[in-house]
Amino acid sequence: MMETGARRDPLILTRNLTRIYTVGGSSVAGINAVDLVIAPAELVVLKGNSGSGKSTLLSLLAGLDRPTSGDLLVAGHDLGNRRATDLTDFRRNVVGMVFQSFNLLPTLTVLENVLLPALLAARPAEPARRKAEELLDWLGLKSRREHFPAQLSGGEMQRTAIARALINDPALILADEPTGNLDSRNGRLVMDLLAELNRRSGCTVLIATHSDLADALATRRLFLSDGALREDACDA
Numbered sequence: 484m485m486e487t488g489a490r491r492d493p494l495i496l497t498r499n500l501t502r503i504y505t506v507g508g509s510s511v512a513g514i515n516a517v518d519l520v521i522a523p524a525e526l527v528v529l530k531g532n533s534g535s536g537k538s539t540l541l542s543l544l545a546g547l548d549r550p551t552s553g554d555l556l557v558a559g560h561d562l563g564n565r566r567a568t569d570l571t572d573f574r575r576n577v578v579g580m581v582f583q584s585f586n587l588l589p590t591l592t593v594l595e596n597v598l599l600p601a602l603l604a605a606r607p608a609e610p611a612r613r614k615a616e617e618l619l620d621w622l623g624l625k626s627r628r629e630h631f632p633a634q635l636s637g638g639e640m641q642r643t644a645i646a647r648a649l650i651n652d653p654a655l656i657l658a659d660e661p662t663g664n665l666d667s668r669n670g671r672l673v674m675d676l677l678a679e680l681n682r683r684s685g686c687t688v689l690i691a692t693h694s695d696l697a698d699a700l701a702t703r704r705l706f707l708s709d710g711a712l713r714e715d716a717c718d719a
């Protein structure tokens with residue numbers, strides 16, 4: 484990576500980040516003592532077997548879950564010591580999430596789904612609408628604006644979800660198995676779009692995936708194994 488004179492604060496900083504799930508009498512470590520520093524504008528691919536802790540880490544970074552212990556800073560927000568109300572604000576304004584199962588609301592149109600986070604964050608309606616239209620154009624969904632999710636292909640649903648994740652100009656996009664329900668052509672398209680948005684807008688992107696589709700696009704590859712993180716040294 485290029486060195487600049489001025490040091491940039493990391494976008495993500497974790498130290499000893501640990502999430503222990505307690506169910507019944509037993510405890511399972513979702514992630515265990517994760518130290519991670521991610522600079523702004525990186526495109527990070529996170530690999531690891533099923534159950535290795537990828538979704539746990541993404542949920543913590545998204546402010547959807549709280550750590551058991553350790554430090555967690557995202558875009559200057561200390562998520563380890565946050566009240567629930569502050570986390571709602573953080574989730575609406577700082578991160579955008581993309582899921583394997585798209586998570587679109589079936590009774591809203593494509594345009595309404597994309598606008599929903601702007602509405603919830605009480606953003607001014609007209610600029611939000613313009614931004615939504617721009618995103619839908621960029622994602623090739625112009626003619627699908629008034630369609631409902633059930634009328635879309637999987638690839639179109641995921642592109643709608645990407646537009647929704649971007650509507651509030653997040654500093655960080657977290658994608659959890661974004662190609663898991665897509666065929667290989669649409670999977671590649673979604674990965675290419677995430678990389679393009681990273682290049683164009685400098686948005687930091689973290690993709691948890693089993694797929695190799697994003698490997699060549701990544702600025703960094705991380706590997707989780709039983710909750711422990713390491714830098715992927717396959718062909719560094």
Ligand SMILES: Nc1ncnc2c1ncn2[C@@H]1O[C@H](COP(=O)(O)OP(=O)(O)O)[C@@H](O)[C@H]1O
Binds near residue numbers: 504505
């Ligand atoms: N809500 C939960 N309650 C209890 N255990 C959980 C919960 N979520 C995840 N786990 C456990 O934490 C570990 C990591 O899971 P997860 O983060 O979902 O992994 P991945 O996304 O890599 O498949 C697994 O052992 C899983 O069973």
Ligand SMILES: [Mg+2]
Binds near residue numbers: 537538539659
């Ligand atoms: Mg998962």
